[in-house]
Amino acid sequence: MRFEQISLVAAALAAISLSGCVTAPTWTNRGPSTIVTAKGMISCYEDANIIDGERMQGTICATPESGFFGGGEPEIYFGPWNRKFMKEPASTTTAGVTRDYQGKKVFLQCDPVLAPGTKTETGRACKVTVNGQLLVTANVEFKK
Numbered sequence: 001m002r003f004e005q006i007s008l009v010a011a012a013l014a015a016i017s018l019s020g021c022v023t024a025p026t027w028t029n030r031g032p033s034t035i036v037t038a039k040g041m042i043s044c045y046e047d048a049n050i051i052d053g054e055r056m057q058g059t060i061c062a063t064p065e066s067g068f069f070g071g072g073e074p075e076i077y078f079g080p081w082n083r084k085f086m087k088e089p090a091s092t093t094t095a096g097v098t099r100d101y102q103g104k105k106v107f108l109q110c111d112p113v114l115a116p117g118t119k120t121e122t123g124r125a126c127k128v129t130v131n132g133q134l135l136v137t138a139n140v141e142f143k144k
Contacts, residue, residue: 028055032137037064039143042077047136051104057081058128058135062090064142074142078108078128080135090124104130113139 025048033045044061058080066072066089076093079085080101086108088097096109110124123141127134 025057026055032139034139034141035060035062036141037062037074037143039064039070043140044077045136045138046082047138049133049135051130051133051135056130056135058130060126060128060136060138060140062124062126062140062142074124074140076108076110076124076126076140078106078136080106080130093124093126101130105132106130107132110140113141 028048028050030047033047035043035045037043042061042063044059046057046059048055048057050056058078059082061077061079062074063077064074066075074090075087076090077084077087085101086097086099086106088108090110093108093110094112096107098105098107100106107129108126110126112121113123113125114120115122121142123139125137125139127137129135
């Protein structure tokens with residue numbers, strides 16, 4: 001009898017403590033962030049917003065070099081819901097890249113950021129819109 005009471009209490013405590021683990025995240029629009037990349041690393045920033053009445057998450061990632069051995073052009077990545085979706089050289093994101101995702105138009109655009117007083121590109125100011133609505137923005141700094 002005593003063992004059954006302890007088991008019942010333990011099961012109730014486990015159910016109560018785990019009930020908070022299944023709650024879906026509700027945060028949105030944490031605002032623009034700065035992503036600082038490093039050689040051999042992919043750095044990311046995740047944000048969410050309400051798109052067409054539903055919450056959607058998106059992740060912008062960047063790396064300062066592309067290619068198996070490095071030395072290539074910087075790359076910008078974007079994926080909704082932590083999925084791999086877009087992988088673009090930084091130069092193609094200047095004009096912007098549009099892809100279709102589950103019937104929605106995803107637009108990735110990254111404007112060059114120049115060092116003060118020079119024409120040396122130090123990063124990109126990136127934004128992603130879905131159906132014309134802002135999803136995530138990030139400033140990418142390329143460090144080699």
